[in-house]
Amino acid sequence: MKKNIAVLMGGRSLEREFSIKSGQRISNALRKLGHNVIKMDVNESIVDNLNSEKIDLVYIALHGKDGEDGTIQEILEVLGIPYTGPGVYPNVLSFDKIISKQIFISKEIPTPPFYFLNTSSFRELGSSKLLPFIIEKIGLPMVVKPSAQGSALGIRIVNDKESLPEAIIYALSYSKKVILEKFIDGVELAVSIIGKDKPRTLPIVEIVPKKKFFDFESRSGVGETDYFVPARLSPAEDKKVKQTAIAVNNALRCNRLSRVDMMLDKKGKVPYVLELNTSPGMTDTSLLPLSAEEAGMSFEQLVDEIIGMSLEK
Amino acid sequence: MSKKIIFDYWNHLYSSRTEYMFSSEIRDLLSLSARPDIISFSGGLPEVKALNFQRLERYVKRIIKTDSDISLQYSGSDGYYPLKTKLIEVMKLEGIDEVEEDIAITTGGQQALDLLSKVFIDPGDVVITEAPSYTGALNSFKSYEAQIEGIEVDSSGMNVSILEEKLNELSKKGIQVKFIYLVPNFSNPSGVTLSLKRRKKILELAKKYKTVILEDNPYGMLRFEGKSIPTIKELDIKGDNHNVIYLSTLSKLLAPGFRIGWVVAPRPILEKIILGVQSTILCVSTFSQKIAYEYFSDPVWQENIDKFKSIYSARRDAMLSTLESNFPKGSMWSRPEGGFFVWLKLPRYLNTKELLADAVRNKVAFVPGSGFYADSRGLNEARLAYCTEETGRIEKGIKILAGLVKEKIKLYKSFK
Numbered sequence: 001m002k003k004n005i006a007v008l009m010g011g012r013s014l015e016r017e018f019s020i021k022s023g024q025r026i027s028n029a030l031r032k033l034g035h036n037v038i039k040m041d042v043n044e045s046i047v048d049n050l051n052s053e054k055i056d057l058v059y060i061a062l063h064g065k066d067g068e069d070g071t072i073q074e075i076l077e078v079l080g081i082p083y084t085g086p087g088v089y090p091n092v093l094s095f096d097k098i099i100s101k102q103i104f105i106s107k108e109i110p111t112p113p114f115y116f117l118n119t120s121s122f123r124e125l126g127s128s129k130l131l132p133f134i135i136e137k138i139g140l141p142m143v144v145k146p147s148a149q150g151s152a153l154g155i156r157i158v159n160d161k162e163s164l165p166e167a168i169i170y171a172l173s174y175s176k177k178v179i180l181e182k183f184i185d186g187v188e189l190a191v192s193i194i195g196k197d198k199p200r201t202l203p204i205v206e207i208v209p210k211k212k213f214f215d216f217e218s219r220s221g222v223g224e225t226d227y228f229v230p231a232r233l234s235p236a237e238d239k240k241v242k243q244t245a246i247a248v249n250n251a252l253r254c255n256r257l258s259r260v261d262m263m264l265d266k267k268g269k270v271p272y273v274l275e276l277n278t279s280p281g282m283t284d285t286s287l288l289p290l291s292a293e294e295a296g297m298s299f300e301q302l303v304d305e306i307i308g309m310s311l312e313k
Numbered sequence: 314m315s316k317k318i319i320f321d322y323w324n325h326l327y328s329s330r331t332e333y334m335f336s337s338e339i340r341d342l343l344s345l346s347a348r349p350d351i352i353s354f355s356g357g358l359p360e361v362k363a364l365n366f367q368r369l370e371r372y373v374k375r376i377i378k379t380d381s382d383i384s385l386q387y388s389g390s391d392g393y394y395p396l397k398t399k400l401i402e403v404m405k406l407e408g409i410d411e412v413e414e415d416i417a418i419t420t421g422g423q424q425a426l427d428l429l430s431k432v433f434i435d436p437g438d439v440v441i442t443e444a445p446s447y448t449g450a451l452n453s454f455k456s457y458e459a460q461i462e463g464i465e466v467d468s469s470g471m472n473v474s475i476l477e478e479k480l481n482e483l484s485k486k487g488i489q490v491k492f493i494y495l496v497p498n499f500s501n502p503s504g505v506t507l508s509l510k511r512r513k514k515i516l517e518l519a520k521k522y523k524t525v526i527l528e529d530n531p532y533g534m535l536r537f538e539g540k541s542i543p544t545i546k547e548l549d550i551k552g553d554n555h556n557v558i559y560l561s562t563l564s565k566l567l568a569p570g571f572r573i574g575w576v577v578a579p580r581p582i583l584e585k586i587i588l589g590v591q592s593t594i595l596c597v598s599t600f601s602q603k604i605a606y607e608y609f610s611d612p613v614w615q616e617n618i619d620k621f622k623s624i625y626s627a628r629r630d631a632m633l634s635t636l637e638s639n640f641p642k643g644s645m646w647s648r649p650e651g652g653f654f655v656w657l658k659l660p661r662y663l664n665t666k667e668l669l670a671d672a673v674r675n676k677v678a679f680v681p682g683s684g685f686y687a688d689s690r691g692l693n694e695a696r697l698a699y700c701t702e703e704t705g706r707i708e709k710g711i712k713i714l715a716g717l718v719k720e721k722i723k724l725y726k727s728f729k
Contacts, residue, residue, distance in 0.1 A: 014673060017344040043350070119724060128728045154670065165728040166664075172724065173667040174674075206315075227318040285320050 003056040004036045005307065008072060011042035013064030014153055014174070022282040023061035029303040030059070042066060050079055057311055058083040059303075060279055064149065068279045069095035084310045086278045090254040094276040097179055098147050100252060104273055107251045109244060111273045112263070113138055114181040116147060119172050128165065134180050135161055141183040144168055146175030157183055184263035184272045189231055191245035191260045192280060192291040194302075196309040199249055201242040202291035206231035227287070229294045237269060244271045252276055256309050259288055330456055343669075346678035352710035354679040354697040357501060357653045361568045363620050365613065372607035376600070384603040390591040391583075392418025392575070393602035399609035400575055403566070407533050408547040409559065415577050417586045418597050422531060422562035422574035426450050428589040429527060429558065430457040432582065433491045439483060441493040443471050445656070445685030445694065447501045450494055450529070454687075459491070461687035468647065470497065470507030473514045480522045490524045492558075497545060498533040499652025502685045502696035506650060512545050519556045525582075529560045532652035534618055537626035539650040546577065555579060565653075566618065567608055571601040625653065631704035632697065632711060639715035641722060646697075653700035656682075658693060659718060662725050665695040671717050677710045 007030065009023025010016050027037045040049050042062060050058070058081050066072050070091035076083045085091075094100050104111040115134050121127040135142070144167035146154040154174030156167040171178040188207040193199045206228040233241065245260040252258075259280035263272045280288040282303075292302040346353040376384045397413040404411060419425040426449065434440065436458035442451065444463025454461055462483075464476045476493075483490055493515065497507035507515075519526050528545045546559040562574040576586055590596065608614055632655055636646055643660040657679075659665065665681040672678060682694025699707055 012345070012348070012350075014345070014670060020344075043348070119720075122727045123720075123723050126727070165725070168728075169721065169724055170664070170667050173670040228315045229318055230315050232315045290318060 002034055002036060003307075003311070004038065004054055005030050005057050005059055006038045006040050006050065006053065006055045007059045007061055008040050008042050008046075008067070009061045011062045011064075011066050013062065013066060014149070015063035018281060018283065019061055019063045019067065021284075022063065022286070025284065025299070026059055026061050026282050026303055029300045030307070032300055033304055035307075042072065046072075047075060047079070050075075050081060055081055057081070057307055059307065060085050061282065063279055063281065068277070069148065082310055084306050085257050086252075086254045090252045090258075090276075091278050093252045094254070094258075094278055095148050097145070097275055098177060100276060101179075103251050104248065107247065109247050109251060109273055110270050112143070112182040112184050114179050116177050116179045117168075118177045122168070122172075131161070131164055135164070138180060138182045143179075143181040143183050144171050145179050145181065146171045146173075147177035147179050149174040184265050186263045186265040186272075187231070187233075189233075189241055189262045189264055189271070190287045190291075191242060191262065192288045193245060193249045193254070193258045193260065194256070194292075194305065196256050196312065199246060199255070201245055202288075203230040203294040204233065204238065204241055205229050205287045205291055206233075207287075227290065229290055233264070237264065240269075241271045244273065248273050248276055254278065257288075257306060330458060343678060343680070345673050350676055351673070352677045352702055352706045352713070354677070354699070354702070354707075354710060356701060357698045358701045359565050359569060359653075360621065360624050360700065361570070363624055364568060364617060368611065368613065369604070369608070372604055372611075376603050376607065380603060384600045386599060388596045388599040388602065390417075390596050391587045392416065392597060393599060393606065396573075396602045396606040396609075397575075399606055403534075403609065404559075404561075404577070407530070407541075408543050409577070410550060411577050415580070415583065417576050417578075417583055417590065418602065419574045419576060419586075419590060420594060420597050421564060421569070421572045422529065422560055423449055423453070424590075424594075425560045425574050425576045425586070426453045426527075426529075427456075428586050428593075429492070429560075429576070430454055430459070431589055432585045434459045438491045439488055440491050441476065441479065442687070443495060443500060443503070444687075445502050445682060445691055445696075446494065446687075447496055447529070448684050451685070451687055454494070462490075463687050463690070466500070466503050466505055468505060470500070470505050470511050471495065471515065473511050473518070476515065477518055480518055480524075484522055490522060492525045492527050493519060494527045494529065495545070496529045496531070498530055498542075499535065499649045499654070501531070501652070502654050502680070502682075503656040504647040504649030504652060504654040505656070506539075506542065509542050512542065512548060516545055516548055516552075516556060524556070526557045527560060528557050531562045531565050533561070534566060535622055535625060535653075536651035537622045537629070558582060563605055565621075566614075567605060571598075571605055573597065573601055573605050622651075625651075625700055627704055628699040628702070628707055629655070631707040632699040635708045635711040636715075639712050641715070641719050643722075644718065653698050655697045655699060657695045657697055659695070660722065661693050663693050663718065663721055665693060668695070668714075668717060668721065671721075672714060675713050675717060677713045679714070 007023050007027045009019050027039055030037045038053055058076055060067055060083055068091055070088045073088040073091050098116045101111045117127050141157050141159045144156050144158055154171045158164050158167045168178050190205045192202040208226040248260045249258050259277045261274045289299050343355050345351055346355045397416045430453045434457035438459050440454050440459045441462045443466045462479055465472045526545055546557045549557040559577040563571055645658045647656040669681050680696040682691030685691055
């Protein structure tokens with residue numbers, strides 16, 4: 001049945017451009033599915049705009065701040081408008097990588113060992129003196145990343161102690177807290193999960209950056225990274241990775257949609273969980289649509305399933 | 314069965330030069346600057362609102378009423394002759410005395426740069442630019458696979474001693490420099506003006522090393538302080554008029570939406586440019602050229618330039634005084650006497666790409682310096698355009714930036 005669907009895209013996040021690409025593609029798919037699409041940028045007029053239209057469903061095509069941190073979800077809860085993707089709580093938990101990693105640890109889900117520090121602790125508490133201890137405990141290379149940011153923005157791999165301050169300052173440009181995490185040498189994997197009551201995994205995507213690390217340029221530029229679907233894993237590894245992804249999804253009380261990013265380490269074959277994304281990219285080069293296609297779903301079918309379960313009471 | 318994903322089915326067909334076309338983190342961050350709540354020092358956007366729209370409307374109506382059979386038709390690949398007569402008058406105000414036959418009109422200055430690159434550059438050829446230099450020019454030269462040698466700029470423009478050394482070094486290796494690209498007046502991005510002494514020296518060097526100068530002068534008429542300096546073209550005309558290709562645009566004198574630029578060059582070079590126009594676009598929009606002709610036929614256009622100058626001058630003053638009273642020690646910036654841009658240099662250890670991420674989160678945008686260099690320089694530098702925002706917002710934005718820079722310095726020092 002034809003529905004009025006508002007697609008929220010753009011917004012104030014640093015991933016605005018990426019969100020607009022996702023939003024355009026989703027809007028086209030919704031139109032092909034016969035729905036009435038209202039595209040909305042997210043700014044100070046968003047509440048008025050949402051109120052001024054008769055909207056059956058909001059499709060959240062936002063990435064990063066506001067769209068994946070629970071902000072927009074809470075607004076929609078107050079307004080009583082159904083929306084796609086997980087609810088407020090899983091968004092709040094997953095957006096802060098420190099909190100989500102603590103939850104993984106409490107649920108015995110493997111995640112790379114880490115420490116976090118915030119800007120003021122460097123400026124006012126002399127935290128830079130901690131760095132030799134952190135290097136001793138975690139070892140090098142180390143991944144330095146902002147605690148709340150997507151799209152590989154602000155992330156660097158540090159191979160020597162001299163480069164550590166620079167990487168920390170870089171990460172702190174994107175977030176007030178920085179995570180110093182053990183680098184896991186292995187295979188990078190993305191597992192998309194879809195489904196409301198019985199979440200199911202889609203085929204795993206294996207990411208092989210041509211550069212040593214999957215940074216922002218690799219992510220956004222075609223030809224910078226090779227992708228394999230399904231990932232080149234043994235049946236046992238495939239099963240273990242998917243089980244872990246579902247465990248992560250459940251631990252963060254995620255429903256309807258998510259993508260779990262992991263590193264499967266070379267030695268022990270342990271799937272280390274890096275993070276969970278509540279609004280996975282939907283562009284031509286995004287991983288969720290790739291997985292869905294491998295599972296035999298067209299982009300329109302994927303969008304149709306996402307809106308279908310979001311409209312269910 | 315696992316398979317490698319092919320995102321772009323046509324990848325195997327693309328030319329190698331498409332490798333120079335890619336997205337960047339900076340571009341994505343700057344996409345936010347289009348939002349009205351962001352104070353943007355990023356784009357060099359002229360204040361088109363200052364134009365007299367009623368008069369423009371009158372020109373357009375007149376063209377449609379009396380001249381639509383010509384203005385909606387194709388025109389010559391070298392450009393609409395009556396407009397050339399007006400461009401001659403415009404250039405005379407800058408001391409350049411040329412004839413209509415020496416001009417080719419292009420779709421903006423950018424097409425002139427593309428055509429000149431096409432005319433001169435084979436893959437691997439060496440071209441010389443200022444460092445920093447206009448990104449649009451660098452991208453054009455790169456797309457023809459030029460090897461770009463950037464010569465450092467100081468407060469008097471391109472450093473001629475380094476240029477001479479470079480030319481000498483290349484000549485000894487038997488390498489012919491194809492051209493020297495310069496924006497001598499209130500350069501984009503540095504805001505710096507090339508001194509007369511250096512203009513003369515660079516012309517002398519161009520003659521000695523048998524190369525040409527591409528003199529790009531979009532901002533020359535927007536001087537709001539100090540004395541005008543002769544263009545290099547004017548200096549060359551006084552001699553054998555052999556070594557300077559002069560480029561300009563109506564984007565800053567009228568409006569960028571018309572997409573009109575022009576080239577003045579020695580005849581053999583001009584012939585090639587005109588053939589280039591023919592093979593790429595047949596001709597520049599006749600309609601745009603007609604409107605521009607009407608605009609420059611109305612003496613009021615010079616009053617408009619004065620209006621532009623007073624707007625930009627007030628905005629520059631707001632930016633410079635706010636920089637002065639708020640930026641921490643160790644920061645330096647250029648003091649342009651015209652044009653659109655201030656060039657900012659922060660302490661070496663600060664990275665402006667990182668600062669941009671912070672700035673955008675705090676609703677201010679600028680362009681990090683690295684994009685204006687063909688090599689790895691400019692990491693601690695930035696271009697601040699004062700042409701777009703009103704003075705109150707300029708002051709607010711610079712204060713926010715100053716606060717962020719101070720925080721970064723404090724953070725950096727905590728590691729020492």
